[in-house]
Amino acid sequence: MLLAFLLAATLVGPADVESLAAAADAVVYGQVVRRSSAWAPGGGQIFTTVVLRPIETWKGASAGEVSILVPGGELGELSQTVQGAAAFSDAEEVVVFLHRRAPGTYGVERLALGKFVVGAPAGSLKRAHRDRRGLTCLRCDPAESDDLPLEELRARVLGSVQR
Amino acid sequence: MSRGKASRAALALLFCALPAHAWKRTYTNGTPPMCLWWLSRGHSFQIDAQGTPDAPTADSYNAIRNSFQTWAAVSCSDLSFPEESPSTSPQARLVGYFQGAANHNLVLWRSNACRDVVPANDPCLTQGGCSNKYDCWDSGLHGDSVIATTTTTARSRTGEILDTDIELNDAPSSTGSKFTFTTVDGPPCTTPLETGCVRIDVQNTVTHEAGHSLGLDHSPDPNATMYDSAPSGQTSKRILGTDDITGICTIYPRGAATVTCLAPGSSGCGCSQGQNGPGAALGALALLLHIRRRSRNRPQLPIKSSTNPAAASRFQSGSEN
Numbered sequence: 001m002l003l004a005f006l007l008a009a010t011l012v013g014p015a016d017v018e019s020l021a022a023a024a025d026a027v028v029y030g031q032v033v034r035r036s037s038a039w040a041p042g043g044g045q046i047f048t049t050v051v052l053r054p055i056e057t058w059k060g061a062s063a064g065e066v067s068i069l070v071p072g073g074e075l076g077e078l079s080q081t082v083q084g085a086a087a088f089s090d091a092e093e094v095v096v097f098l099h100r101r102a103p104g105t106y107g108v109e110r111l112a113l114g115k116f117v118v119g120a121p122a123g124s125l126k127r128a129h130r131d132r133r134g135l136t137c138l139r140c141d142p143a144e145s146d147d148l149p150l151e152e153l154r155a156r157v158l159g160s161v162q163r
Numbered sequence: 164m165s166r167g168k169a170s171r172a173a174l175a176l177l178f179c180a181l182p183a184h185a186w187k188r189t190y191t192n193g194t195p196p197m198c199l200w201w202l203s204r205g206h207s208f209q210i211d212a213q214g215t216p217d218a219p220t221a222d223s224y225n226a227i228r229n230s231f232q233t234w235a236a237v238s239c240s241d242l243s244f245p246e247e248s249p250s251t252s253p254q255a256r257l258v259g260y261f262q263g264a265a266n267h268n269l270v271l272w273r274s275n276a277c278r279d280v281v282p283a284n285d286p287c288l289t290q291g292g293c294s295n296k297y298d299c300w301d302s303g304l305h306g307d308s309v310i311a312t313t314t315t316t317a318r319s320r321t322g323e324i325l326d327t328d329i330e331l332n333d334a335p336s337s338t339g340s341k342f343t344f345t346t347v348d349g350p351p352c353t354t355p356l357e358t359g360c361v362r363i364d365v366q367n368t369v370t371h372e373a374g375h376s377l378g379l380d381h382s383p384d385p386n387a388t389m390y391d392s393a394p395s396g397q398t399s400k401r402i403l404g405t406d407d408i409t410g411i412c413t414i415y416p417r418g419a420a421t422v423t424c425l426a427p428g429s430s431g432c433g434c435s436q437g438q439n440g441p442g443a444a445l446g447a448l449a450l451l452l453h454i455r456r457r458s459r460n461r462p463q464l465p466i467k468s469s470t471n472p473a474a475a476s477r478f479q480s481g482s483e484n
Contacts, residue, residue: 011305011306011308011309011310012308012309012310012342012395013308023306038290038291040259040287040290040291040292040295040296041286041287041290041292041296042257042292042295042296043259043261043262044257044258044259044260044261044292044295045258045259045291045292045295045314046291047290047291047292049289067289069289069290069291069304070304071291071304071305080259080316084312085305099303099306100303101288101289101303101304102283102288102289105288105289107303107304107305107306108306109306110305110306110308110309111305111306111309114306132391133380133381133391135391136371136381136391136392136393137391137392137393138310138363138392138393138394138395138397139394139395140392
């Protein structure tokens with residue numbers, strides 16, 4: 001069995017919520033409903049299509065489902081991973097900042113910095129968290145929020161979009 | 164390092180109690196997760212001859228060579244990175260692992276943006292693969308703000324790395340601007356038109372990416388080349404930190420077996436049998452000998468683009484045009 005990795009990515013910030021919202025074509029709070037991986041035409045690289053069912057659309061046109069193309073994935077005995085890129089799990093609840101690739105298909109803005117996982121410790125309100133592992137960020141502000149209440153994230157995105 | 168400290172460090176390594184270090188390894192995402200490593204000591208690399216228009220060809224080539232040479236120069240390890248002749252074939256500008264084919268560990272700049280060259284109805288927009296098909300930087304996949312990515316292929320059952328490719332983003336963004344790669348020694352640029360200063364330093368970037376290609380993950384040590392953040396104009400990652408050296412010598416100890424392992428939490432001490440074995444022991448001893456020969460603070464001499472004799476001799480004998 002083989003694994004292929006995009007081990008690292010270097011990018012330029014900032015990657016604060018407002019910058020991401022301004023750069024994104026769409027911002028969606030939703031849940032992963034299915035994933036499928038396939039070789040790219042020509043081989044060499046595996047890509048995974050993640051289908052998201054929106055719970056709320058904070059920017060962009062609402063749709064019943066949103067397809068997100070991410071590099072990497074598992075295929076038979078082969079697997080390919082992009083460290084630093086957004087990775088998704090089944091049934092995961094997420095907020096994603098997306099840019100449009102084709103009608104109905106998006107990529108994640110600024111790799112993993114464009115994805116927040118939504119969860120709630122028992123008895124607590126939902127929070128949104130993102131993972132910077134695998135990323136080297138130039139000009140990112142150390143004060144950029146990587147863990148914040150979902151309500152705050154929603155308010156900041158909507159506030160940024162309205163401006 | 165005092166004798167007492169050295170002894171304690173040796174014991175820590177010999178008994179696989181490694182959490183005191185800052186450096187980290189990269190793991191497969193299989194079950195169990197395996198750390199990544201090369202069966203050979205290092206790997207060959209190949210520079211794509213297209214280069215970047217931002218810097219003189221010889222300088223950018225040498226910056227890449229020096230990046231690998233920096234890792235090869237660590238005396239407590241025995242890594243080497245033989246260089247293949249620069250690739251001049253446009254058809255060879257392919258990233259990824261191709262089973263049954265000759266794979267090269269390629270370093271290349273992508274100078275076209277996929278948004279500018281990929282037809283709107285091309286299946287690669289929904290299935291992936293635009294970058295290889297159209298030789299372009301897929302900003303629709305990563306975003307315009309990504310400077311570089313490294314693609315490495317490994318066997319998930321063992322973590323053995325098979326192939327690694329580094330792509331650098333030399334393509335115009337949606338606003339028409341692009342990253343400017345530099346190879347000079349100087350202060351960080353402060354204005355858009357300033358010259359003779361550092362913007363995106365090739366050697367700084369590739370040295371970091373090369374560390375990933377060896378199986379190192381980001382380190383929380385801000386003095387490490389493998390630290391996960393960098394200001395614009397940075398060149399300090401050209402030089403390995405003590406943490407980087409400790410990491411690479413633990414994984415690839417000079418004269419001893421490469422240390423393989425499981426991800427922390429996958430076994431009792433976070434290490435495979437291999438990491439408890441003689442390779443780890445010899446690695447620990449080699450590391451100690453190395454550390455005792457070095458000063459405390461960032462002891463490795465910088466390898467400047469124009470002063471690395473190993474790189475210079477390879478360049479003179481190479482076929483790059």
